[in-house]
Amino acid sequence: MAQQSFKTAIIGAGTIGLYLAWKLSQQGHKVTVFEKKSNTSGKVCSGLISDRINDFIDIPSECIIKEIGKCQINFGKTKVNLKFSPIHYLIDRDLLNQHLLKLAQDSGAKIYFKHDVTQEDFSFFDKIIGCDGALSKTRKILKLPDPPMKLGVQFFLNDKDQSQIVQTWPAKQGFFWRIPGRDKIEYGAMGDPHSIVADLKEFCKKQGLDISKINMEAAFIPSGIVMPISQRFALCGDAAGMTKPWSGGGVVWGLKAAQMLLNEFPDFKRYRTNAISFYKPMIDKGNLMLNLVLWFGQNAPFLLPRNVVRDNDFPIV
Numbered sequence: 356m357a358q359q360s361f362k363t364a365i366i367g368a369g370t371i372g373l374y375l376a377w378k379l380s381q382q383g384h385k386v387t388v389f390e391k392k393s394n395t396s397g398k399v400c401s402g403l404i405s406d407r408i409n410d411f412i413d414i415p416s417e418c419i420i421k422e423i424g425k426c427q428i429n430f431g432k433t434k435v436n437l438k439f440s441p442i443h444y445l446i447d448r449d450l451l452n453q454h455l456l457k458l459a460q461d462s463g464a465k466i467y468f469k470h471d472v473t474q475e476d477f478s479f480f481d482k483i484i485g486c487d488g489a490l491s492k493t494r495k496i497l498k499l500p501d502p503p504m505k506l507g508v509q510f511f512l513n514d515k516d517q518s519q520i521v522q523t524w525p526a527k528q529g530f531f532w533r534i535p536g537r538d539k540i541e542y543g544a545m546g547d548p549h550s551i552v553a554d555l556k557e558f559c560k561k562q563g564l565d566i567s568k569i570n571m572e573a574a575f576i577p578s579g580i581v582m583p584i585s586q587r588f589a590l591c592g593d594a595a596g597m598t599k600p601w602s603g604g605g606v607v608w609g610l611k612a613a614q615m616l617l618n619e620f621p622d623f624k625r626y627r628t629n630a631i632s633f634y635k636p637m638i639d640k641g642n643l644m645l646n647l648v649l650w651f652g653q654n655a656p657f658l659l660p661r662n663v664v665r666d667n668d669f670p671i672v
């Protein structure tokens with residue numbers, strides 16, 4: 356039980372908002388979650404997440420679609436094999452969020468769906484945490500700038516592939532991917548919001564994929580830390596720009612940041628300082644590394660190692 360209980364609003368019932376709602380309710384705080392959609396489903400995401408997720412949430416086996424051990428990066432004539440350490444899983448994001456919703460509700464958090472948050476809602480709370488994703492309204496209300504954005508696009512083809520290897524190909528400022536699911540194969544891309552959809556269509560043509568009847572889904576991927584200097588307001592997850600520049604993955608990064616917030620709660624300024632000093636260098640180095648790998652892949656692929664073991668969450672870069 357918390358020494359002092361804070362009336363806390365969490366904006367957004369995505370993975371990060373629900374995780375915080377669960378943990379803060381467990382600590383005895385009075386937590387209210389506002390979610391603008393009618394449920395927690397339908398997140399545009401590949402669900403490729405490392406085993407580190409188990410450090411935060413005991414993942415029920417039904418959430419795991421399959422294990423993914425490697426990523427093959429295809430640079431024209433050269434291929435780089437990246438072994439994930441720790442191993443990754445393909446995770447059903449809808450089931451994960453349903454699991455977290457139950458944990459949060461069972462711990463006493465109140466969740467209001469179909470509630471697009473407004474500034475007036477904030478007046479009832481001691482603490483407000485914006486976990487409302489890439490286009491965060493909380494961030495806008497606080498008049499903070501948007502972090503740099505890429506666009507992530509994905510679609511699925513009905514096909515079977517038992518392999519446990521993700522394939523990627525370089526794109527302008529990002530990459531294309533192919534992820535073998537259980538009975539579907541996901542293709543997608545991350546890159547410049549203005550051109551990535553056209554680039555993905557061109558890539559599919561070159562790969563001989565028939566995409567005439569498919570629906571593509573897209574969502575922004577923010578990368579670059581944005582946080583208020585405040586003891587009353589905090590941002591976490593995509594709302595704060597916490598995704599890996601080299602992959603767009605944000606679940607483990609968001610959960611780690613949420614854990615930092617929990618460690619410092621109710622001191623939001625200390626959370627901000629700790630999160631910025633942890634993530635900012637990783638984002639800067641990650642952007643540099645992505646550009647270097649893309650450059651070498653295009654201009655001097657023979658200099659790249661063929662086999663690499665990589666911590667894909669928190670590499671020493």
Ligand SMILES: Cc1cc2nc3c(=O)[nH]c(=O)nc-3n(C[C@H](O)[C@H](O)[C@H](O)COP(=O)(O)OP(=O)(O)OC[C@H]3O[C@@H](n4cnc5c(N)ncnc54)[C@H](O)[C@@H]3O)c2cc1C
Nearest residue numbers: 367369370371391401402403472488507592593604605606
């Ligand atoms: C194509 C694509 C593929 C990806 N693949 C991966 C991957 O393989 N692995 C990985 O780790 N990450 C991946 N990501 C990133 C990952 O999906 C995000 O980093 C993660 O979902 C962020 O979680 P979150 O809880 O911060 O935000 P979200 O999951 O976006 O949740 C935000 C919630 O806030 C709600 N909301 C928004 N505005 C309001 C409002 N005004 N009022 C109330 N509620 C509001 C939204 O409806 C939503 O439910 C991918 C992203 C994309 C686009």
